[in-house]
Amino acid sequence: MRDFDEPDEAGLSVSAPMTWATGAPAVVHALRYALGQTSPKRTALTLLTINQAKGFDCPGCAWPEPAPGKRHRNEYCENGAKHIADEATSRRVTADFFRQHSVDELSRRSDHWLNQQGRLTEPMVLREGATHYEPIGWDEALDLLADELRALDHPDEALFYTSGRLANEPAFLLQLFARAFGTNNLPDCSNMCHESSGSALGETLGIGKGSVGLDDLHACDLVFVVGQNPGTNHPRMLSALEETKRRGGHVVAVNPLPEAGLLRFKHPQKARGIIGRGTDIADQFLQIRPGGDLALFQALNLLLLEAEDKEPGTVLDRDFIEAHTTGYDAFAERIRETSWDAVLEATGLTRGEIEQVHERVLASRSVIVCWAMGLTQHKHGVPTIREVVNFLLLRGNIGRPGAGVCPVRGHSNVQGDRTMGIWERMPQPFLDRLGQEFGFTAPTKHGLDSVDSIRAMLDGRAKLFVGVAGNFVRASPDSDATERALRNCRLTAHISTKLNRSHTVCGRTALILPTLGRSDRDVQAGGEQFMTVEDSMSEVHATRGRLAPASPHLLSEVSIISRLARKTLTAGTETGADTAADIPWADFEADYDLVRDRIARVVDGFEDFNERVRRPGGFRLPNPVNERVFRTPTGKAVFTANDFTMLQAPEGHLVLQTLRSHDQWNTIPYAMDDRYRGIKGGRRVVLVNRADLTDLGLDDGGLVDLVSIWTDGSERRADGFRVHAYPTPRGSAAAYYPETNVLVPLDSVADISNTPTSKSVIVRLEPGREHAHHGVG
Ligand SMILES: Nc1nc2c(c(=O)[nH]1)N[C@H]1C(S)=C(S)[C@@H](COP(=O)(O)OP(=O)(O)OC[C@H]3O[C@@H](n4cnc5c(=O)[nH]c(N)nc54)[C@H](O)[C@@H]3O)O[C@H]1N2
Ligand SMILES: Nc1nc2c(c(=O)[nH]1)N[C@H]1C(S)=C(S)[C@@H](COP(=O)(O)OP(=O)(O)OC[C@H]3O[C@@H](n4cnc5c(=O)[nH]c(N)nc54)[C@H](O)[C@@H]3O)O[C@H]1N2
Ligand code: SF4
Numbered sequence: 001m002r003d004f005d006e007p008d009e010a011g012l013s014v015s016a017p018m019t020w021a022t023g024a025p026a027v028v029h030a031l032r033y034a035l036g037q038t039s040p041k042r043t044a045l046t047l048l049t050i051n052q053a054k055g056f057d058c059p060g061c062a063w064p065e066p067a068p069g070k071r072h073r074n075e076y077c078e079n080g081a082k083h084i085a086d087e088a089t090s091r092r093v094t095a096d097f098f099r100q101h102s103v104d105e106l107s108r109r110s111d112h113w114l115n116q117q118g119r120l121t122e123p124m125v126l127r128e129g130a131t132h133y134e135p136i137g138w139d140e141a142l143d144l145l146a147d148e149l150r151a152l153d154h155p156d157e158a159l160f161y162t163s164g165r166l167a168n169e170p171a172f173l174l175q176l177f178a179r180a181f182g183t184n185n186l187p188d189c190s191n192m193c194h195e196s197s198g199s200a201l202g203e204t205l206g207i208g209k210g211s212v213g214l215d216d217l218h219a220c221d222l223v224f225v226v227g228q229n230p231g232t233n234h235p236r237m238l239s240a241l242e243e244t245k246r247r248g249g250h251v252v253a254v255n256p257l258p259e260a261g262l263l264r265f266k267h268p269q270k271a272r273g274i275i276g277r278g279t280d281i282a283d284q285f286l287q288i289r290p291g292g293d294l295a296l297f298q299a300l301n302l303l304l305l306e307a308e309d310k311e312p313g314t315v316l317d318r319d320f321i322e323a324h325t326t327g328y329d330a331f332a333e334r335i336r337e338t339s340w341d342a343v344l345e346a347t348g349l350t351r352g353e354i355e356q357v358h359e360r361v362l363a364s365r366s367v368i369v370c371w372a373m374g375l376t377q378h379k380h381g382v383p384t385i386r387e388v389v390n391f392l393l394l395r396g397n398i399g400r401p402g403a404g405v406c407p408v409r410g411h412s413n414v415q416g417d418r419t420m421g422i423w424e425r426m427p428q429p430f431l432d433r434l435g436q437e438f439g440f441t442a443p444t445k446h447g448l449d450s451v452d453s454i455r456a457m458l459d460g461r462a463k464l465f466v467g468v469a470g471n472f473v474r475a476s477p478d479s480d481a482t483e484r485a486l487r488n489c490r491l492t493a494h495i496s497t498k499l500n501r502s503h504t505v506c507g508r509t510a511l512i513l514p515t516l517g518r519s520d521r522d523v524q525a526g527g528e529q530f531m532t533v534e535d536s537m538s539e540v541h542a543t544r545g546r547l548a549p550a551s552p553h554l555l556s557e558v559s560i561i562s563r564l565a566r567k568t569l570t571a572g573t574e575t576g577a578d579t580a581a582d583i584p585w586a587d588f589e590a591d592y593d594l595v596r597d598r599i600a601r602v603v604d605g606f607e608d609f610n611e612r613v614r615r616p617g618g619f620r621l622p623n624p625v626n627e628r629v630f631r632t633p634t635g636k637a638v639f640t641a642n643d644f645t646m647l648q649a650p651e652g653h654l655v656l657q658t659l660r661s662h663d664q665w666n667t668i669p670y671a672m673d674d675r676y677r678g679i680k681g682g683r684r685v686v687l688v689n690r691a692d693l694t695d696l697g698l699d700d701g702g703l704v705d706l707v708s709i710w711t712d713g714s715e716r717r718a719d720g721f722r723v724h725a726y727p728t729p730r731g732s733a734a735a736y737y738p739e740t741n742v743l744v745p746l747d748s749v750a751d752i753s754n755t756p757t758s759k760s761v762i763v764r765l766e767p768g769r770e771h772a773h774h775g776v777g
């Protein structure tokens with residue numbers, strides 16, 4: 001199906017990737033997108049208040065803002081401006097729109113087209129057997145949902161999915177509601193994102209978060225940027241790295257792709273950035289094979305041990321290791337078994353390159369390692385991050401200024417949501433405090449994460465899906481299986497700002513519950529409200545929308561959750577859920593200060609929350625790791641012994657990574673270009689090394705289908721991709737998410753964290769056929 005708005009892949013063109021990121025053109029691109037969505041006045045109103053102390057937090061990534069006094073007047077990036085414009089758009093999806101388009105038709109539209117229709121404006125219901133959504137009042141919609149929840153045989157038959165756009169106050173209320181209802185089934189986007197980081201850091205350092213702040217990054221001697229594409233996904237991180245370099249620090253980038261932002265950066269808000277040549281970011285770029293990072297850090301650790309052997313007492317921080325760590329001996333024994341042949345094969349690097357990095361490490365007093373999806377979304381993501389921790393522990397690069405771990409989070413409040421209790425496995429002390437505060441017993445049985453939720457819906461153990469923000473159907477692996485899972489539900493309901501594919505893949509009954517976005521003003525009975533978020537460096541601050549809401553019928557997330565809870569948690573439920581009559585939902589809805597008062601009593605580090613968050617810039621949550629306090633069972637940081645692992649594709653196959661273009665926000669393409677990688681006018685493109693193209697007998701620019709294989713013999717297919725020669729390592733390929741999620745087998749997950757292996761899908765390329773329609777991957 002095509003429409004005037006439907007992007008046309010026939011316009012696809014691919015040229016050489018760029019070697020620098022962000023400059024004058026970037027600002028022009030942002031403004032062009034903004035003005036295509038809304039008026040100059042709304043554009044000005046939003047862009048001037050993004051990331052300012054009294055404005056709203058950018059709804060894009062979780063990169064922190066500098067302290068209030070150090071903020072630039074335009075403290076946002078090109079992509080932040082696009083995210084805002086996408087939310088502040090003047091386009092609207094009305095009841096009339098749903099009368100014109102059946103659900104079946106909508107389900108065949110592309111992700112791009114659905115998003116371009118604009119903001120959702122009123123609650124809609126798809127009744128059993130109906131072909132179209134129809135309007136429904138708020139009261140009736142929430143009664144319907146509450147009745148379905150109360151009719152379940154057990155609270156664990158319900159799933160409450162969250163995406164990291166959700167601010168702290170609604171996140172706290174959502175998990176409170178789910179637990180008062182009787183379930184820990186709180187899957188979230190983090191399960192598919194940084195869960196491997198949380199698992200590895202929790203086990204080794206006692207807390208699943210990063211330990212560094214912006215000041216540490218500026219003061220650091222050597223920063224590793226591993227498995228991350230900041231030029232597109234965390235653009236203002238480049239300003240921080242530029243500052244590191246200005247102060248004499250160095251940067252090592254580790255990535256299979258020569259990403260523009262890793263190579264050179266032109267600061268868009270400084271004259272020298274616009275006209276000059278810009279700053280070289282990476283002093284050394286390691287073009288690693290996918291999944292080779294575990295081997296790389298094992299080799300670096302081996303070199304450190306050997307250097308210490310040669311000159312004892314000069315390389316390792318013996319005092320730190322002695323006083324603050326356990327597990328050193330078993331770790332060292334394992335590292336000494338490392339084989340250079342295996343390391344060179346796994347990484348695709350030369351020994352000289354690795355030794356050069358080692359020299360840099362020896363020359364640096366303080367080291368930080370930053371990483372993102374290039375590490376977490378592999379089968380051995382958890383051991384890889386554990387090995388990074390080993391590397392830092394060896395020289396005491398944990399718990400002192402200018403050093404530490406820096407998992408760079410994705411969504412603006414994904415870290416805050418976890419702090420607020422959005423996790424299917426919250427520790428017992430948190431559950432106890434929550435129960436005590438509100439007078440009920442929180443369920444102790446762990447809930448389902450994202451992948452296990454799909455399994456539970458497929459086999460009927462879960463019957464009701466509530467999505468709060470996000471686009472579960474497109475974010476999840478194995479698109480066909482996930483769609484079957486959702487369609488198997490009694491009811492699916494989504495609290496959303498914009499139309500997406502999850503609204504079109506429905507249970508027997510479906511609800512769309514439209515809500516305010518970050519930029520919308522939020523006025524309740526108690527007056528104008530603000531909310532709070534926590535960024536990737538544990539800074540908590542306020543966010544306050546300034547625009548007139550997209551429609552008079554919208555409710556805030558806090559209102560929707562509070563009203564639903566009041567309707568659900570009344571006496572006499574079939575589920576036997578605790579009715580938890582002590583929870584003052586109506587008061588919470590009227591005045592978010594009252595929610596924050598409760599957060600202050602339940603969540604560590606939030607004492608005097610209301611008072612402290614009103615200070616300009618808010619406050620930083622303490623990370624005990626920075627005091628060298630490790631909340632592990634032994635009270636010490638843990639060295640781990642990790643088995644060497646490498647990725648290998650069988651003959652004729654490639655390791656495919658699925659990643660983001662410059663013009664998308666997760667499951668939502670904004671436009672069809674990926675400027676820095678030289679790709680224009682299409683997304684169904686797969687990037688392969690030229691020598692592999694030759695070996696596979698494929699033409700540059702030819703049409704292929706991607707076929708993934710899995711150990712149970714099953715195959716999955718994504719059709720109609722153009723294959724292009726690109727400087728990716730031999731044996732690997734890259735293509736965009738979410739079009740390729742159909743290829744990721746549900747059972748292909750990271751050990752321990754259960755994160756889908758989106759960065760290592762084993763595929764072969766077959767002569768292709770044109771993609772029939774754009775809606776389905
Ligand atoms: N504009 C924009 N910004 C975003 C997002 C967005 O969609 N659009 N999404 C947000 C979210 S939720 C997240 S989680 C972050 C994601 O931020 P990133 O993790 O930067 O995002 P990806 O596009 O998944 O890119 C992964 C990077 O890892 C590299 N990589 C792949 N495999 C390996 C490997 O085995 N080893 C190494 N060393 N590198 C590898 C890829 O080449 C790529 O550069 O971005 C956030 N910010
Ligand atoms: N193959 C593959 N799969 C992946 C990844 C990958 O790299 N490769 N990355 C994974 C990662 S890191 C992540 S984080 C997930 C992302 O998964 P999600 O977080 O589920 O997806 P998003 O695309 O961010 O969700 C976009 C939708 O959120 C809604 N929304 C936006 N703002 C608001 C708001 O303020 N309130 C409410 N209620 N709704 C709002 C809009 O309706 C919009 O359509 O995808 C994962 N899936
Ligand atoms: S770096 Fe991230 S948080 Fe900052 S303006 Fe850009 S998208 Fe928004």
Ligand SMILES: [Mo]
Nearest residue numbers: 193194410411
């Ligand atoms: Mo993410």
